Amino acid sequence: FALLGHRTYLIPLTQCVSFHSLTVRPDATFTINCKVSYSVTSYATGWIRQPAGKTLEWIGVIWSNGILYYKDSLKSKFSITRDTSSNTITLQGKNMQAEDTAVYYCARDTQ
Template sequence: ICHNHKTLKAEENQVAVHCNVELTQMPSVVQPPGQPLTLTCKVSGYSVTDRSYCTNWIRQPAGEALEWIGEVCGSGNLYHSEKLKNKFSVSRDTSSSSVSLRGNGLQAADTAVYYCARKAPW
C-alpha cells in the first residue's frame, strides 16, 4: 500500500512512483479454526512511535463492509473494537518498525481480508 506518492516521469510513456509511506503485509494465510493467528505489517516512511499517527487493522469479509478491529498509536495507546476486543489484540514492535494483529479462537466466520492502514495525522 503506497501513500503520499510522487509520480516522476522517467522517460516518454514511462512513469515511476516513489513511495514516501509504505505498509507491507505478509502473504495470505489459512489457519485451522480455533488456532491463534498473528498477522504482521511492516511500516516504512513513518515511525510507529510518531505521535501524529495511528496504525489500524481493518477486515473485510467477502461481500461485506469493512470492519474496524483496532489501532496502535505512536503514543503507545491501544484501542480495540468493543465487538472484537475479546477476539483480537493489536501491538507494535518498535525494533522492527511493525504492527501486529493477534487473533484467538477464530472461526470460519472470521474469514476475511485483513488490512493494516495508517490513519491520517490530526
C-alpha cells in the same frame, strides 16, 4: 472507520500499508506482522478487515503513544502490539471461526 463514535478516519488507498487474505479454521490462532516504512511512534496504525461480500470492519488501533483501542465486540479476540525498533505492528487473533475469514488490512492514520 469510526473510533469511539466521535472521530471518523478516512484512509486513502495510499495509506493502506499491507493486506493479508486469511482463510480461518475453527479455533485457530494467527499472527500477522505489518512492517511499515514510517515511525510507529509518529503515526497511529489500525487494523481493519473485510470478509468477502461485506463491508470493512474496524478491529482496533494503536496510537503513536502506544495507547490501544479495540472494537468492543472484537477486543477479546484480537490483540495489537508493536515493536518500535523495527516499526512493526502485529495483529494476533485467537479462537477464530469461519466467519473471521477475511482480508485483513494494516493502515496508517492520515494525520
